[in-house]
Amino acid sequence: xxxxxxxxxPAAQMILTGYIDRCPGLTCSGVFPHAFSAQEYxxxxxxxxxxxxxxxxxxxxxxxxRSLVHPPLVIFTTAYQQYAIDGxxxxxxxxxxxxxxxxxxxxxxxKAKETYxxxxxxSAPWRITVKADKKIYQLNPxxxxxxxxxxxxxxxxxPDKRLTVHGTLKxxxxxxNHPDFMRVHRTIxxxxxxxxxxxxxTIVTGRHKLPVADSSRAILLEKMTGQN
Numbered sequence: 130x131x132x133x134x135x136x137x138x139p140a141a142q143m144i145l146t147g148y149i150d151r152c153p154g155l156t157c158s159g160v161f162p163h164a165f166s167a168q169e170y171x172x173x174x175x176x177x178x179x180x181x182x183x184x185x186x187x188x189x190x191x192x193x194x195r196s197l198v199h200p201p202l203v204i205f206t207t208a209y210q211q212y213a214i215d216g217x218x219x220x221x222x223x224x225x226x227x228x229x230x231x232x233x234x235x236x237x238x239x240k241a242k243e244t245y246x247x248x249x250x251x252s253a254p255w256r257i258t259v260k261a262d263k264k265i266y267q268l269n270p271x272x273x274x275x276x277x278x279x280x281x282x283x284x285x286x287x288p289d290k291r292l293t294v295h296g297t298l299k300x301x302x303x304x305x306n307h308p309d310f311m312r313v314h315r316t317i318x319x320x321x322x323x324x325x326x327x328x329x330x331t332i333v334t335g336r337h338k339l340p341v342a343d344s345s346r347a348i349l350l351e352k353m354t355g356q357n
Contacts, residue, residue: 130245132178134160135167135193136206137185141227145180145206148234155238162186164193176201178222178241183207194219199322202241257304259285261292268292270310274323274334276301278316288335311352313345321352 132155134145142160149157158176161167163186167179179201183190190207194200203219208227222244223237257268268285277284278298285292302312312318313332317339325333330346332339341349 130154130177130242131156131158131175132180132201133158133167133170133176134180135162135164135185135190136160136180136182137162138182141182141206144228145234148231151231152235152238154242164188164190164196167193168196171197171201177245178202178204178238180204180206180225183209191219194221202244204237204241259292259294261285261294266292270305270307270320271322273320274337275320275339276318277339286337308352311345311349313349314340314342316340321349324353327353 132149134142134149134157136142136145146157146160149155155178158174159170161170165187170176181190181194181203183205184207185193188196190205194203203221204223204225205221206225206227206229210226222241225233225237255270257270259266259268268287272287274286274288276298277286279293281295281297282293283296283298283301285294298312298316298318302310302318305318309321310318311321319332319334319339323334325335327333327341327349330341330343332341332349
């Protein structure tokens with residue numbers, strides 16, 4: 130499991146990273162002193178577990194967690210026991226009251242591993258197979274930005290590549306059939322989780338600007354609001 134630490138106190142950062150280094154099967158991918166830098170990291174990286182201090186500058190850990198659409202597993206860390214009820218209301222894995230021992234830390238991590246393994250076992254990897262440029266690709270749809278119609282072909286646009294595949298947009302709309310994807314225009318299916326923002330009838334995703342049909346805009350806004 131990979132994890133991050135969101136903690137503003139250097140001493141607490143050192144304790145947590147030291148414990149993580151001692152814990153088998155756990156790797157620290159980053160340490161962040163406040164919610165905003167952690168959010169920037171989470172936007173671009175898959176994270177399994179987050180050690181989250183409640184008393185952060187500018188935005189509390191509780192407010193930060195509530196703001197996340199798809200949060201990783203979370204273990205709260207704090208010196209104040211009164212926050213424990215708020216933490217468990219948010220379905221966190223555990224609540225570590227500072228100062229905590231390695232044994233207590235390890236117990237919390239084992240609970241996180243158990244939850245992670247159960248989720249992994251219950252959800253098979255989602256992959257789609259396409260043929261492009263005389264090659265066969267196994268693709269992760271979660272990384273897909275959008276699909277665009279182009280005559281008898283469709284273009285799969287990823288952050289790092291662009292594949293031209295034979296077929297129609299209607300065919301791929303039926304194949305994907307997933308709540309994270311929506312046909313927003315006669316020529317466009319977009320991954321809702323990859324939308325940066327919407328400006329009028331234009332979607333911005335990465336470096337791309339995509340049209341939104343008038344008939345689709347209200348449904349799109351409703352879906353985006355529902356995700357939040």
